[in-house]
Amino acid sequence: MSSLINKHIKYLAQLPKIAQSIEDIHTLYNPDAFFYTLLQSIKNAKKRIYLVILFLEKDKGGYKVLNALYQAKRYNPILETVVLVDWYRAQRGRIGSNSIYTNADWYYQMAQHYPDIDVPIYGVPINIHEALGVLHLKGCIIDDTIIYSGASLNNVYLHQSEKYRSDRYQIIHNPLLAEVFLNYIHRQLLIMPPVVQINSLIVNKKKNTKNKNKIRLFRQSLRYANYIFKNSANDDELAITPLVGLGKKSLLNQTIHHLICSTKKKLIICTPYFNMPMLLIRDFIALLKREKKIEVIIGDKIANDFYIPEDQPFKMIGAIPYLYEVNLRHFIIRLQQYIENDQLLIRLWKDGNNSYHLKGIWVDDEWQLLTGNNFNPRSWRLDLENALLVHDPKNLLLEQRKQELFFIRSHTKKITHFTQIQKISEYPNKIKKIIRGLRGIRIDKLIKQIL
Secondary structure (H helix, E strand, O other): OOHHHHHHHHHHHHOOOEEOOHHHEEEEOOHHHHHHHHHHHHHHOOOEEEEEOOOEOOOHHHHHHHHHHHHHHHHOOOOEEEEEEEHHHHOOOOOOOOOOOOHHHHHHHHHHHOOOOOOOEEEEOOOOOHHHOOEEOOOEEEOOEEEEEOOOEOOOOOOOOOOOEEOOEEEEEOHHHHHHHHHHHHHHHHOOOOOEEOOOOOOOOOHHHHOHHHHHHHHHHHHOOOOOOOOOOOOOOOEEEEEEEOOOOOHHHHHHHHHHHOOOOEEEEEEOOOOOOHHHHHHHHHHHHOOOEEEEEEEOHHHOOOOOOOOOOOOHHHHHHHHHHHHHHHHHHHOHHHHHOOOEEEEEEOOOOOEEOOOEEEEOOOEEEEEOOOOOHHHHHOOEEEEEEEEOOOOOOHHHHHHHHHHHHOOEEEEOOHHHOOOHHHOOHHHHHHHHHHHHOOOHHHHHHHO
């Protein structure tokens, strides 16, 4: 083993870890199981429920979750019940929606419907504008269990309509891990001035964004904040390292880099959007040159939630999936030789008109990264992200890993040549004009930083 790989393995070995019982970690394989488990966990909660999500949507699925919280609190008045969402995402509808009735309005309405039950919902502004950073933390704490998924809470993530959005779902019972998550929430989020309860009164939607200095100071504090815990695991046992980070030089980003570079045989990575930071692209190329194998599982453009079928009214946002596909085609062209010698495997995920939101890394059947991180410039620089790095030296999770990857791969097709990916000249005319126009004014690079 080269000294270079040793350096990365040593970095991972030195990370503090929390011991994890194999009996207390369970992988779910579809959104229906996730939704059922979430509702049952809320119903059976004894001491606390902390839901930390990008958004809780004002639709059928979102209502079932929020109503379940109120019912749980009614049944058990001493239950700690807290919801944290991104401030900006709460102040608007879905992109493309013309409704002026926002999620925040709905939260307030629900609070008025249950005036005797306190279920505070806090808005967290990660930057002075949504395009410059959002709350992208994952992990809901229910008693001593973490329900970890990249999913937010609405109809499509919870499969409450015909369409679903595929994600990853891990149920981890671990009192110490739950306390580490909870400590961060209280220490770094809830006590900070820009973080306000948005369902207790009718909030002036612009008021919080005007106090830019408080938000900047808050963001600065997040750059230097990590989960606090002591090592409680040996190197030869199943263990978890919780990671959190904001900004290019965060501990989370450093760990992702070292994890990829530590690959001895094979790396598998899932991401819905192919728009990786250049550091990770360089890491991939270095692995291929060292004759390691890489499998990339990515969503087809049709599986992107911004995709608009050609028979539907056109909107500018519909160009985003095509921009990702342009990136993917260039990547494949550049590395075609490694596909041909079976070192690089590209899989495109597509299941009808459903969408794909899976993220994660598997390295050599020993390491696994659970995360909501999209491995793109936005997650690398702008959003507040977290992850769970699972070390499994005895392969105790092997069957769960195999089963999860089996379900993911079952909706994929292999790409053996770049010509299987459409080129710009084959796109709909309106999409072609947008992409060529962006390139003409050289704004496409800026767009890639915030997508």
